[in-house]
Amino acid sequence: MRLIPAKWTKTLLKYGPRWLLGVLITAAGVLYTLNLWDSEAVARFDNLLAGERMKLEAPQLDPRIVIVDIDGKALTEFGRFPWSRNVQARLISQLTGHYQVKAVGYDISFPEPDTSSGYGVLEKLSNRELSDVPALRQKLAELKPSLDYDGLFAAALAKQPVILGFNLSPDQVKGELPKPLFSEQDLNGRELTAYNAPGYEANVPVLQRAAAGGGSFSVSTDPDGIVRSAYLIQQVGDKYYPSLSVATAGLYLGALAIKPLLTESVDQLSQNQLDSGGYDALTFLLPDHKQRVIPVGEAMTTVVQFRGTGGPAGGAFRYVSAADVLTGRAPPALLKGTVVLIGTTAPGLVDLRATPVKAEYPGVEIHANIIKSILDNRFKSRPYYAFALEAGQILAIGLVLSFALAALSPLRSILLGVLVLAASFGLNYYEYASLDLIYNLAMQLIVIAAVFVLNVAWGYFFEVRKGQALVSRFGEYVAPELVAEMADDPEKYNMDGESRELTVLFVDVRGFTTISEGLTPKALREYINLYLTAMSEDIRDSHRGTLDKYIGDAVMAFWGAPVAFADHASRAVATSLLMQASAHRLNDDFVARGWPPLKIGIGLNTGLMHVGDMGSKIRRAYTVMGDAVNLGSRLEGITKVYGVGIAVGEATRAAAPEYAYRELDLVRVKGKNEPVAIFEPIVLDKELDPAARSELERWHAALAAVRAQQWDQAMAIIVELQALLPDRSLYSLYTERIAYYRAHPPGVDWDGVTTFETK
Structure with missing residues (x-):
């Protein structure tokens, strides 16, 4: 007793190896996505795709955020950097007073006192070498307010919305840190994982105490040296400090407090905000009693959404030269009520970072991008279930392609592969751009490509070579789709002689001798070529007949071999009616050209015939022979006697009963003793x-x-x-x-x- 049907066994033997390899490729992709094996190359590919995906979002200028740039122009007008703090004091006074900005963030730190005025040297002289000059001490006392640059800067900072930046350092402790957001004690024993810096390089106390707050401008750099994410909160000792972007955005929004929001307490968050699940969140408590929630990843980081390629010409933020602010040349409308970040893009000041969108990206614009995300309340985040969804997509796509590509033709395989590839890109980008969700794509693309290449290579090395011989043998006889069908199982088809019931067709042009005498050789060639092409297309392409040969102006064809059709007679009758319609169409064209009219006669017969590769050592052909073939040829000639376009034998009529026929006669053709009823097919009986x-x-x-x-x-x-x-x-x-x-x-x-x- 057979447990598996023969058809299934045949299919399994044909496609099984490819299916198995496709499933193995898919399984490898799923296991990678589930973190059961690792690949640095795949991770790099994911990073590359993430960068390219980010570039697809066209930047739109955000008027709320302006970068005051210490650029080459500013250095030319106000001297080399670092500037004396009396210049910084003037810059802050201009921004907060004249331009009425709403918040300022300094992407610069001031860890050392400013002694550039020379006041300290003069004071030492007055206390030592020139201590006997009372007038000097009096004059210094008068000049002190104008020469104490730190004091001038601190006075400008006092009671103004300015956040000073500081840098976390692994090997030093310098300056004074700002007031922390909270401490470990405030967490009441709850654990909050953040980067814990062993040291820092902060601002001199007089400046930090005068400022509204401070924030770290340190960023997170991946092992390949590229900045893809940024710390929002960092830890020093048992205290937690905001980043420059968080502190500046909080100042702009007027946040009453900035504190961590643990996952267990996020009942009030929207589903989009909950998509960051599994990590803590950071919340801004606003004056209107609303919360601005930032989803964060490991170590209190967020993915930076880089908008554009950065800089004055390629980003989403307006750049204003510090020189234009200091001199008042900048239009007030550009700055009033904005968030201002003070930074530098001047060559040699080394504040350029490698990012996914550009190898040299202004560091200050990293903070601008994060501030924009906070103000827009939109963050790109990777949901906690991302790995499961990615694994499911890879499994579904891999299995579909593994089973489908093995059975499809090369063209359809390419179309399916391109369609799946486009769908993967499209869905991934939609999730990123519209839903703000980050999913990895590299392994999915690798699985698609690997399964596709596997099937293409397999098809070439194991299937195409077998099919090539078949195509070369049958390609000129039968329609391309029949060759493709035969190529799926080439062992089933050969040119060996055999006997089958088939239907044969003969078609001939009426009065071709007269036609040839009335045309020039060139016109005759075009006449016969148009006629033979139309007849051949009707036979081979429309109803999948086998084109046997041309005999002068006559055409011979048959149905039922090499591909067997149970309805070969019906196909032949349908073709004969189509050929007559084509002949009428050609006749109208020929008459319009001034050529002789075209009329054809067609003979059809069904019966047992010998079919196969026949001929001599010099030339052979795949053809049919036998009494049934001879009768078909006689019927074509008889059409002239009865004045009809088509004549078919009794066996053809019986094998294609769905057509209406006009009986013509009982005839005894030359070479046969038995009479045969002959008929003219008219139309499908249901259409009569x-x-x-x-x-x-x-x-x-x-x-x-x-x-x-x-x-x-x-x-x-x-x-x-x-x-x-x-x-x-x-x-x-x-x-x-x-x-x-x-x-x-x-x-x-x-x-x-x-x-x-x-x-």
Whole structure:
């Protein structure tokens, strides 16, 4: 007893190896996504795709955030950097007073006192070498306010919305840190994982105490040296400090407090905010009692959404030269009510970072991007279930491609591969751009490519080579789709001789000798080429026939081999009707060109034939032979006698009963003793209109009367039919035949058969 059907076994043997390899590739992709194995190359590919995906979002200028740039122009006008703090004091006074900005963040620290005024040197002289000059001490006392640059800067900072930046350092402790956001004690024993810096380089106390707050401008750099994320909170000792972007955004929003929001307490968050699940969140408590929630990742980081390629010409933020602010040249409308970040893009000041979108990206603009995300309340985050969704997508795509590509043609495989690839890119980008969700794509693309390449390579090395021989043998005989079908199972098809029931067709041009004499050689070539092309397309392409040969202006074809069709007779009849329609169309064109009219006769017959590769050592062809073939050829010639376009044998009529037929006669062709009924196919029986059906019934009644030698009855019917259709040659033929039989009665033993002595 067979447990597996033979068809299944055959399919499994044919496609099984490819299926297995495709499933193994898919499994490897799923295991990688579930972190059961690792690959640095795949991780790099993911990073590359993430950068390219980020570049697709066109930046839009955000008027709320302005970067005051210490650029080459500012250095030219106000000297080399670092500037004396009296210049910084003037800059802050301009921004907060004249331009009325809402918040300022310094992407610069001031860890050392400013002694550039020379006041300290003069004070030492007055206390030592020139201590006996009272006037000097008095003058210094008068000048001190204007020469104490730190004091001037601190005075400018006092009670103004300015955040000073500081840097976390692993090897030093310098300056004074700002007031922390909270401490470990405030967490009440809850654990909050953040980067814990062993040291820092902060601002001198007099400046930090005068400022509204401080924030770290340190960023998170990946092992490859590229900045992809940034710390929002960092730890020094048992205290937690904000980043420059968080502190500046909080100042702009007027936040009453900035504190961590642990996952267990996020009942009030929206689903979009909860997508950061598994990590803590950072919340801004705003004056209107609302919360601004920032989803954070490991170590209190956020993914930086880089907008554009950065800098004055390629980003989402307006740059204003510090020189234009100091001199008042900048239009007030550009700065009023904005968040200002003070930084530098001047060459040599080394504040350029490597990012996914550009190798040299202004560091100050990293903070600007984070501030924009806070103000927009939109963050790109990787949800906690990302790995499961990615694994599911890889599994589904890998299995579909593994099973589908093995069975599809090369063109369809390419179309499916491109479609799946485009869908993967499109879905991933939609999730990123519209839903703000980050999913890795590299392994999915690798699985798609690997399964596709596997099937293409397999198809070439194992399938195409077998199919090439088949194509070379049958390609000129049968339609391309039949060759493709045969190529799926090439062992099933060969050119060895065999006997099959087939249907053969012969078609010939009426009066071709006269036509050839009336045309120039060039016109005759075009005439015959157009005719043969139309007939061949109808045979091979429309109804999947096998084109056997051209015999001058004649065409020979058959149905049922090499690919077997149970309905080969129906296909042949349908083709013959189509060929007559094509001939009428060509005739209209030929007459319009001034060429002789085109008329064709078609003979069809069904029966047992020998089919295979036949011929000599010099030339061979895939063809059919036998009595049934000869009768088909005779029927083509007989069409001229009966004035019809198509004549088919009785076996063809029986094998294609869905058509309506007009019986023509009982004939005995040359070379055969047995009479054969011959018919003219008209149309599908269901499409025969009532008038045509009535005509057909009356004609068959007349034919029966002829065979019964009831000449008057037959003639009466035929005369009526001729009155309706005077151009039908068949009625004229039988009118003449009845007149002959009246003059020469055939006798009581007449069998009603017409014998043809010529081919």
